[in-house]
Amino acid sequence: MLSEAASGEALLRRAETRRRWSLAMPALIVISLFSILPLAVMVVYSFLTPGTYGNVEWQFSLDGWFSVIFERDLFDDTLGLADAHLSILGRSALLALATTALTMVFGLPTAWFIATRPVASRAYWMFLITVPFWTNLLVRTIAIQEVIRADGTINRLLLGLGVIDAPIQMMFTNGAVLLGMTYVYLPLMVLPVYAAIEKFDFRLAEAAYDLHASRFYCLRRVIFPLIRPGVIAGSILVFIPALGAYVTPRLMGGGRAMMWGNLIDLQFGQGRNWPLGAALSVSLTLLVMIALVLSVRRFAGGGRADG
Amino acid sequence: MAERKFSVRHVPGAAPIAIVTFIALYAPIVILIANAFNAGPVIGRWEGFSLRWFASAMQNEAFRNAALNSLIVAMLAALFSTLLAVMAALAITRGRRLKGEGGIFVVLNQPLLVPEIVLAIALMIVLAQIKQATGYHGLAYMIVAHSTFCIPFAFMPIRARLEGMDLTLETAAMDLYAGRFYTFRRVTLPLLAPGILAGFMLAFVVSLDNVVVSSFVKSPGQETLPTYLMGELRRNLSSEIYAISALLLFASVTVVAASWLITRRKP
Numbered sequence: 229m230l231s232e233a234a235s236g237e238a239l240l241r242r243a244e245t246r247r248r249w250s251l252a253m254p255a256l257i258v259i260s261l262f263s264i265l266p267l268a269v270m271v272v273y274s275f276l277t278p279g280t281y282g283n284v285e286w287q288f289s290l291d292g293w294f295s296v297i298f299e300r301d302l303f304d305d306t307l308g309l310a311d312a313h314l315s316i317l318g319r320s321a322l323l324a325l326a327t328t329a330l331t332m333v334f335g336l337p338t339a340w341f342i343a344t345r346p347v348a349s350r351a352y353w354m355f356l357i358t359v360p361f362w363t364n365l366l367v368r369t370i371a372i373q374e375v376i377r378a379d380g381t382i383n384r385l386l387l388g389l390g391v392i393d394a395p396i397q398m399m400f401t402n403g404a405v406l407l408g409m410t411y412v413y414l415p416l417m418v419l420p421v422y423a424a425i426e427k428f429d430f431r432l433a434e435a436a437y438d439l440h441a442s443r444f445y446c447l448r449r450v451i452f453p454l455i456r457p458g459v460i461a462g463s464i465l466v467f468i469p470a471l472g473a474y475v476t477p478r479l480m481g482g483g484r485a486m487m488w489g490n491l492i493d494l495q496f497g498q499g500r501n502w503p504l505g506a507a508l509s510v511s512l513t514l515l516v517m518i519a520l521v522l523s524v525r526r527f528a529g530g531g532r533a534d535g
Numbered sequence: 536m537a538e539r540k541f542s543v544r545h546v547p548g549a550a551p552i553a554i555v556t557f558i559a560l561y562a563p564i565v566i567l568i569a570n571a572f573n574a575g576p577v578i579g580r581w582e583g584f585s586l587r588w589f590a591s592a593m594q595n596e597a598f599r600n601a602a603l604n605s606l607i608v609a610m611l612a613a614l615f616s617t618l619l620a621v622m623a624a625l626a627i628t629r630g631r632r633l634k635g636e637g638g639i640f641v642v643l644n645q646p647l648l649v650p651e652i653v654l655a656i657a658l659m660i661v662l663a664q665i666k667q668a669t670g671y672h673g674l675a676y677m678i679v680a681h682s683t684f685c686i687p688f689a690f691m692p693i694r695a696r697l698e699g700m701d702l703t704l705e706t707a708a709m710d711l712y713a714g715r716f717y718t719f720r721r722v723t724l725p726l727l728a729p730g731i732l733a734g735f736m737l738a739f740v741v742s743l744d745n746v747v748v749s750s751f752v753k754s755p756g757q758e759t760l761p762t763y764l765m766g767e768l769r770r771n772l773s774s775e776i777y778a779i780s781a782l783l784l785f786a787s788v789t790v791v792a793a794s795w796l797i798t799r800r801k802p
Contacts, residue, residue: 472650
């Protein structure tokens with residue numbers, strides 16, 4: 229009797245498991261077919277030979293990966309570093325880091341400001357942050373571009389005031405890309421940091437002050453360690469899209485301040501070196517995933533250490 | 536409580552920087568909108584308020600086609616991704632922990648983990664093969680691509696809503712001999728509705744705003760609003776571009792504000 233009931237339950241459980249898997253299946257299949265499979269194709273393409281007019285020839289080759297870092301001299305066949313690529317990859321890393329730092333400079337005080345407003349008004353301040361986050365990235369890039377372009381707001385203003393005689397060329401520089409990315413990704417820093425500060429128990433800060441901690445000491449030793457997970461989350465959210473940015477560097481940097489994403493595009497377009505483009509794509513993806521895994525691990529570890 | 540001269544919440548410099556940040560965040564958007572309503576032909580030289588650039592956009596057939604494509608793609612992609620996300624959320628957020636639940640979760644969020652430009656070009660390669668094999672060059676490719684990367688966005692609010700939901704209500708319905716489907720339709724679905732609506736709206740906005748995947752997946756001559764804008768930008772900057780940008784901005788803000796209002800209402 230008892231075992232019959234137990235096996236009946238096991239059957240029910242199995243049916244339940246099967247039902248739930250079949251519910252999840254359609255989403256899993258769609259993502260596998262249209263996101264994971266294309267990525268796998270990309271990996272395969274990075275090991276093939278470039279075709280003459282773009283595309284690939286089905287012949288194994290490591291040249292795609294090789295030419296991410298090295299280039300063969302056309303005349304004497306000697307090896308050298310692929311300076312052109314490497315400088316673009318280096319610039320991408322530096323600009324992404326600088327963007328993260330700048331969004332921190334403006335984002336942390338903003339998050340603090342919002343989290344210390346009266347409870348009722350916080351939602352409205354946060355709404356002001358989320359609106360740009362959900363509005364078109366392209367439109368926001370157009371907006372910031374209008375401010376700094378040669379005929380744009382700043383130049384017009386300075387010319388009108390007589391401060392300058394000729395417009396300052398600000399577009400198509402590293403600075404322009406940095407400004408654009410900071411503008412576009414700032415909400416991604418504010419959101420998680422705000423969430424962390426809002427959870428902060430301000431009695432801890434009061435206790436620190438009661439024990440004669442200075443304002444700076446309290447900020448550094450009490451407040452910051454507790455909101456650090458939020459800051460780390462914000463940094464990941466900014467750094468990852470910034471490293472793979474395509475639209476903003478394309479509009480603000482043009483051909484002169486290219487980033488990794490634009491280099492990939494170039495290899496699949498005019499460059500006609502799909503395996504190199506694929507190798508650059510796979511390495512960018514790997515880098516992003518490694519950054520994610522590392523920070524998630526640190527993030528979890530940090531949380532445990534802080535109790 | 537009355538003598539709060541020294542507040543632990545006050546950090547010198549935070550408020551001024553925050554105000555500067557808010558101004559810096561919105562000033563470019565305000566300038567862009569002002570340019571869209573400018574009566575004069577020269578960008579930046581204000582000659583009075585006018586809707587002429589909006590009118591000229593409306594008369595522009597390329598714009599109308601792009602807008603229509605954008606709406607079709609966003610609508611269908613949001614619909615499909617929300618449907619898939621609801622099913623997946625029902626599978627993994629309720630009841631006993633499913634073996635392999637973590638794996639499902641990772642796959643569902645996978646599109647977010649890949650740089651957009653990489654996903655876009657990878658899709659272009661695969662879909663180009665299908666286009667060549669079938670000879671079909673319609674909007675379906677874009678709808679499928681958008682549905683894929685919208686799944687994680689639709690999934691987020693739906694899962695959040697499901698996790699906050701009381702399982703006992705469904706158990707009670709089942710105890711009262713309501714069938715599985717009846718319970719779902721009369722108990723689960725109504726409770727889940729705000730999450731589904733929020734998920735649909737986020738997916739809609741994400742699809743409407745997408746530039747990168749669209750520009751690589753689209754067939755020649757096919758445009759959505761963002762790819763049309765991108766193409767026009769390469770040619771020349773005009774007040775009409777600003778009018779179209781303002782329209783896109785308005786569309787996203789409306790949807791986001793609506794979804795914000797819906798999710799703020801507690802169950």
